[in-house]
Amino acid sequence: MTEPRSRRSVLAVPGSNPRFVEKARGLDVDAFFLDLEDAVAPSEKEAARAGVVRALEDGGWDGKVRSVRVNDITTEWAYRDVITVVENAGAHLDTLILPKVTAARDVHWLDTLLTQIERAVDLPVGRIGIEAQIEDARGLTAVEEIAAASPRMETLVYGPADFMASINMKSLVVGEQPPGYDTGDAYHHVLMRILVAARAHGLQAIDGPYLQIRDVDAFRRAAGRTAALGFDGKWVLHPLQVEAAGEIFAPSQEDYDHAELILDAYAHATTVDRRGAVMLGEEMLDEASRKMALVIAGKGRAAGL
Numbered sequence: 001m002t003e004p005r006s007r008r009s010v011l012a013v014p015g016s017n018p019r020f021v022e023k024a025r026g027l028d029v030d031a032f033f034l035d036l037e038d039a040v041a042p043s044e045k046e047a048a049r050a051g052v053v054r055a056l057e058d059g060g061w062d063g064k065v066r067s068v069r070v071n072d073i074t075t076e077w078a079y080r081d082v083i084t085v086v087e088n089a090g091a092h093l094d095t096l097i098l099p100k101v102t103a104a105r106d107v108h109w110l111d112t113l114l115t116q117i118e119r120a121v122d123l124p125v126g127r128i129g130i131e132a133q134i135e136d137a138r139g140l141t142a143v144e145e146i147a148a149a150s151p152r153m154e155t156l157v158y159g160p161a162d163f164m165a166s167i168n169m170k171s172l173v174v175g176e177q178p179p180g181y182d183t184g185d186a187y188h189h190v191l192m193r194i195l196v197a198a199r200a201h202g203l204q205a206i207d208g209p210y211l212q213i214r215d216v217d218a219f220r221r222a223a224g225r226t227a228a229l230g231f232d233g234k235w236v237l238h239p240l241q242v243e244a245a246g247e248i249f250a251p252s253q254e255d256y257d258h259a260e261l262i263l264d265a266y267a268h269a270t271t272v273d274r275r276g277a278v279m280l281g282e283e284m285l286d287e288a289s290r291k292m293a294l295v296i297a298g299k300g301r302a303a304g305l
């Protein structure tokens with residue numbers, strides 16, 4: 001892949017609900033996934049697969065990254081989720097999201113199965129990517145090996161709800177600071193480990209859902225924290241969250257313009273003046289400044305600023 005895909009907003013769509021699938025087509029998101037996991041009741045798992053295949057085949061997802069979240073590898077549904085979706089709609093699919101990944105071997109399993117199916121139904125081998133959700137203590141402990149597990153890996157996705165449950169956090173509000181913890185950000189360690197592992201292996205880092213869907217200010221606060229660290233995007237559950245995510249995971253116009261200015265000034269300094277450091281107003285620029293500006297400019301260009 002040359003340019004990483006834009007994933008500022010990643011819309012979660014229950015695979016068993018045709019009304020939500022229809023609505024999702026009209027939303028201006030960078031990416032979406034049709035869910036076969038936790039948004040689908042056990043009794044609906046089988047039927048949901050057919051709905052997901054149909055939704056992918058019917059198209060209408062213009063420009064959006066198309067994903068399906070299968071069930072985790074400890075369930076009786078996982079293998080058939082992958083086989084049914086990829087055999088029937090693999091050509092209309094960009095990635096699979098694997099939830100509750102706890103070790104590299106989970107990713108190896110999916111990679112191998114994908115390759116077998118791609119060969120069997122004549123799809124280009126290796127095109128379908130893998131996104132691994134880190135959502136418990138074991139997953140976080142193994143996050144480095146998970147990030148490195150396959151060339152198909154595209155993202156690490158933080159799963160806050162499952163993660164909070166897995167460490168016995170004394171809170172019921174997903175993504176908010178646990179009541180009683182008032183000395184900092186309770187998630188900083190988790191988020192940084194995921195982000196650093198992702199960057200060390202050239203992957204994107206995606207923040208998970210914020211479940212209080214009508215509280216857009218709170219969504220903005222939660223998204224603002226992970227965007228500031230460097231995360232590439234966040235799951236969205238409601239149209240109210242879509243616009244906020246698109247804005248928050250792009251740089252401000254002011255920062256974007258300044259980044260382009262830095263790049264121009266530094267390019268001029270190094271090529272025309274043959275100097276490694278230069279002043280731009282009151283600011284001294286060197287090669288590291290160029291790299292920082294490149295990040296902001298890249299995010300801004302991807303967002304169409």
Ligand code: GLV
Pocket residue numbers: 099133135158159160161162163208209
């Ligand atoms: C998402 O899957 C979560 O557990 O938050």
Ligand code: MG
Pocket residue numbers: 038099135159161162
């Ligand atoms: Mg989860």
